[in-house]
Structures are given as structure tokens and as C-alpha cells.
Amino acid sequence: MDETDEWIPPKGSWASSASRRRNMQAIRSRDTKPEQAIRRLVHAQGLRYRVSAKPLPGFRRTADMVFGPAKVAVFVDGCYWHGCPQHYVPPKTNPGYWSKKVEGNVTRDRDTDRRLTEAGWLVLRFWEHMPPAECATQITEAVSSRREQVRRERAAPAPR
Template structure:
């Protein structure tokens, strides 16, 4: 973002221009103010690829103080816009990782319920549920569930956020214990896990559970048949 003054901000972009006579590439920062396009020279770039030149231009623009971060809404507890976006991306249902996993499971021929309670009496929902096989799959967001690889402590209201995330982790552990004591298999997948590997794991577990259910049903039928 570029600060316009008076508490206003504009979203900026980088434009690359090749000057054919000199064969030099110059980067310019562009934004709109009151309906008019504004422009500022940033630097020359010399990388072979456009993506690398854009990355260099953005870095130099930040170093020179041309860019700023739009203030957060007063009600936000996040430490930055990036953290806030991360929080929002990890909220709710039908996230990208969930949809990717469900798509692969469906393609593998599996049918399931989504965002439902494995146990009616327990007010906890799983992302993918196989009721007959008693398999519950949770796709955990890195921020809200305290991923050891990608979770980063918030700088603003650090104690409050830490308590919230620890509470979520404790709730996850309690959910696991309650479901397992009721005879369910619990699988947890991080949002950063490879969807293909996760789908293979779930498929294998469901297949094993399905085989066990079939054996139990066959044994029950045999036990009831008259001699």
C-alpha cells in the first residue's frame, strides 16, 4: 500500500519498462490518487526472468520507504495485515485443503459426510466422516491449531492468542480421546500436508476399517444362525 495522507491508502503495483536503446529495464511503482495515476521510479533490474525482477523491485520499494501497511481495523487483534489474512483464511469450513482432500477421496470411490458430528451427543464436528467405518478426519489449520512447523506467535495480544490456540489444542486432544473411547478412528491432517499423501492414508484406513466391519457383521450373522 501507498500512504496518500489524511489516513488514506492506495494499492500499488509494479510496472517494468524496457528501454530498447539502452537495453535497460526500469521498475516503477504505480497507484491511483483521486482518479489519477501516480508513478515513482524505484530502480533498475537486471534479472533474466520477469518474476525475479518484480520481486527485486518490490524489495527495493520497501527498503526505500515507498510502501506502507494499511492500519488494521480497530476491532482486530492481529499484529499485521498478513496475520489477519492468515486468521481469516483458516476460519470456517470448506477451506482449500479440505476441498482438495475431499475431491481426491471422492475420485477414489469413497463416499462420506462432511462437517458433521461423529457422535450426536458430542458437539464437535469433523471435516470428513465415514459413519459405518467410524473414521473421523480433521483438516487442521496451522494458525488456529498451533502447527509446530508454521504457527508463529502473534505480536499483538500475544498472551490472549496463545491461550486461545492452547485451548484449541486441548480441545483437539479431548475430542480425539472421546471419539477413540467410543470406538472411532481419528485422523488429523495439517493444512500444509500433501493432499495426495493424506488421501492415500485416509483411503487405507477406511479400507481396513471397512474390512473389519464386514468381518464383524459376518461373525454376527454366523452366530445367530441355528445349528
């Protein structure tokens, strides 16, 4: 396609150009570098988890790491897409659309946190810019604590 050809987006696409479409398609929704770094460290600590899994049956949202029996859901949020207070910069191109999109993501994140918490889950959220070792330590401590709590509850005699 040369410069004189008019780009026609595929049906359902909102991309303004072919290069913008390629850019957007390259953005990962899972297995990002920050996620992988944290997962490697947590795995090295001996913890096992499900990746990009739904914590609750019928729940359409997925957590980046799910520790089922301990009921811990971990999310590693991108600074741009989730509106990081430190690093989010409002877009210069199509600001109405993108700002609304990010605002919707933040609202959905809060709703997810609320629903999981109400279901007895511990929700851990980390920003992509946070040191992976720090995140992994918090995850390991939380999962170990929750697992110990579950063990104590199972070992306690049933009330009469």
C-alpha cells in the same frame, strides 16, 4: 468512515479495528482449500462421506469428513489455529489472547481425539501443509480397512 471517526465495534466483538474485523470474518472454518483438495481426491477414489458433521450424537464438535459406518473421523487442521509444531509462529499482536486461544484449540483437539477413540472411532488428523495426495491415501486405506473389519464382524457367527 474517515480517519477522524472513532471505530466502535459491534456488541460482542473484540476486534481492534474495522479492518481487523473484516480480516477475521474472512477466515473460513470449513471448506478450506486443503480440505477441498483432500476431499476431491478421496471422492475420486469412490469413497463417500459427510462434510463438517458431528461424529457422535450430542457431540458439539464437528469433523471435516465423517465416514459413519466405518467410524472414521478426519480433521484437517490449520497450522496457525491448531499450533503446528513446524509452522506455528506466536503472534506479535495481542499475544496473550491469541496464544491462549491456540492453546485452548490444541487442548480441545486432544479431548476430541480421546472421546472419539473411546467411542470406537478412528481419528485421522492432518496439517494443512501436508500433501493432499498423501492424506487422501491414508484416509482411503484406513476407511477401506475399517469397512473390511465391519464386514468380517457382521459375517462372523454369533457366539453361543
